[in-house]
Amino acid sequence: MANEEQLNRTLGNVPGAGAVYSLIDFIDGWARKYSIWPIHLVTGCCSPEFMQVCGSRFDMERLGILPFASVRQCDCIMVVGIVSRKMADRVKYLYEQMGEPKYVVAVGACPTGKGPFYDSYSVVAIDEYVPVDVYIPGCPPRPEAIIHGMMQLQEKIVKERRLGVKE
């Protein structure tokens, strides 16, 4: 860790290093913005809305969002629907299997904040287990809302800097 900091300090003093970092960050941000591959984790009943989003009327592939089968290749978990205490451990397990950079989108009122099951003993909000990037409220959210949420995620990805100066 100390070596890494020293390396960063040394490289930071090289003239032009910041420009190279910014360029790589720009290209990386652009590529990740248009190629979000979500894994479709159906924990509850918001999934018909998700199917609508992939279908012909609200086509999510316009934004480059392509659902994939295996979590190793994905960038984003979409937690679709109610998460019980037992399922939340599985969501965390799945999150840990995914490669960096990774994002989580909570779709629906239940994973966002327990929703209509606020007084249930077994329902949890998913941000107690994994870090959530975008919350999409609604019971269930309409497909337009899900697309809007994914566009918010794209804006967040573009503003990220993985290499450059972190403020």
Place this chain on the structure above:
Amino acid sequence: MVNTLTTMRTLSMVNLGLTVADIPALILEFLTLNSKPIMQVLLMPGLAFILGFAIIAVWFERKFLARAMLRVGPYYCGGRSGVLQVFADFIKLFLKEMIFPDSVDWFFFALMPVMLSTIPSLALVLIPFDANWVLWDIGGLSLPMFLAIMGIAPLMAIFAGWSSNNKYSFIGAWRVAYMYISGEIPIIICSAAVAIMAGSFNLVKIVEAQSNGWFFIPQFLGFIIFFLGVLIQAERTPFDIPVAEVELVFGWRTEFSGILFGFTMMAEYVMFQAWTLLFITLYLGGYGGPILFGNIVGSHIFWLLAKFVVLIVFIILLRTVFPRPKIEQMIKFGWNYLTPLALLNLFIVLGLKLWGIY
């Protein structure tokens, strides 16, 4: 020892009258003399053709499938038609974390995706793009060599699934083995029939033997069987059983992440390209043009590319139509129907040859 070295240096540099200053001129001379092979390696049957095909085909497939499903497909990435979509995907995969799980055999796990996309592309050097445009012209060995090189490719997929040490990838790997056994034998019998009809194993001679009529007319049965075999070998969608997304998670590709997955994705298209080019060479007249009034119209690389594009569009169109059979239906299809019909095709060709019709 020192004396020998000195003598060698004298021989090489001084006796030939060369100095260090001559080296750029030598390199230039080498490049001018070998410009055609170098361009062939880099451009036409080589690197640019394979990469360009993979990029264009992935984009076209996504767009075409989307149109067939009444969707729009990739739209916002790069202009208004998503032309940069594939670049975005590949840059993202390059800059993404590669996960090596604890249980994998990391040597095979890292090596196999790279081998999988390079070895089928080696087979492309044997395809005649014109009568004098064969990168590796080995005469009568070219068809057996092509089949040998493409026969190595399934082993890579099997090793990739095996080294992942995951139950889904393991099942996928053995499905690859089943698929290739039931698909490769009809293909080889059909190529034997073509070689008998042309009287040679040389791919250039096979193309030239079709100047009176393409081989898909006398061997219609073999044409259909070889086409199905191409679909099986390239794991195209009616037969994408090894990566069945519903039953197995992603087949033998389940554990690959980052650019290793990108290589496995590219490998699919390279296999597809190599087998389709062989199919065109064997049955559809290769680089020869269409036959009008008993004469062939202009042999040019353009014809090969035109047939290639038509076939690619047709094979992608099949993906929108057909569902996937089960693995035992597929094996039954391969052994009960394809192999006996391929043998029947071979006997028909022998009969045509014996009675002197061809």
